[in-house]
Amino acid sequence: MDTHQQGFAKLVTMIDAIEVGMLTTADEAGHMRSRPMATQRAEDGCLWFFTSRDSPKVEEIRKDCQVNVSYSDPANQIFVSVSGLARTLRDEARIRELWTGQAQRWFPEGPEDPRIALLSVEITAAEYWDVDACKMRALLKTNASPSELEAATEHKALS
């Protein structure tokens, strides 16, 4: 494994038990909001979540795709910051692939429910709190930019 893969593997280990992260987005006025999101999958440098396509965050992400997902477990002093580029999309095969009993509670009509969207966060940087050193330490960092994400994903984006 290269350094990037090692960093990603360490990130996955740290957030696996926490599961729910707080996704922070900015609206047009720069006002930042966060809300809990259950992580469905972490793979290939991305985090995957389900969302409702009429949720305000879908519009916020369309206008500004830069987000943060923080994972906190205060009892065990685990704190992780994930910076990334978010997009929302509708990909029925992928929705079925990630479907779980938990998702079913949210969307009782099942994976075919047209309100369901996928929210992916392509990780550009991740850091964790080093308790002994009392500082954040890098887990990984990439050079992805918002414009590259747009070019790569336009065809599947939600309208």
Added chain:
Amino acid sequence: MDTHQQGFAKLVTMIDAIEVGMLTTADEAGHMRSRPMATQRAEDGCLWFFTSRDSPKVEEIRKDCQVNVSYSDPANQIFVSVSGLARTLRDEARIRELWTGQAQRWFPEGPEDPRIALLSVEITAAEYWDVDACKMRALLKTNASPSELEAATEHKALS
């Protein structure tokens, strides 16, 4: 108590046991980072923290004061989002007033250590996760804007 005070009182009750929030800031390129911050005080619509004045977040806040502080307790399904306007300042009387044993571990030279700064977040909106309804609910909302914060606090701001 008016609605705003009630919302603030409820917020304080919710975050009191969690203590450590994740502060999200944006850098000049809009890249969002978060890091754990121990809440020293919540009063008069503001959250107070200690920081080191040479920390990168001080510069990020100087350029863009809009931040989010999220408080998570996944085990008890408590998730709170606090949106606000941050500023950093050096106010020795206030530093001594908020000083604790925990702060002493961070800054062993004590409250006179010139590296210490206060970081306050004037809350503009706060929401919490309603587990039963599966949605965020408002706790409070104000009309404070970044320009008002600047006008009110310029005299004590860090250089």
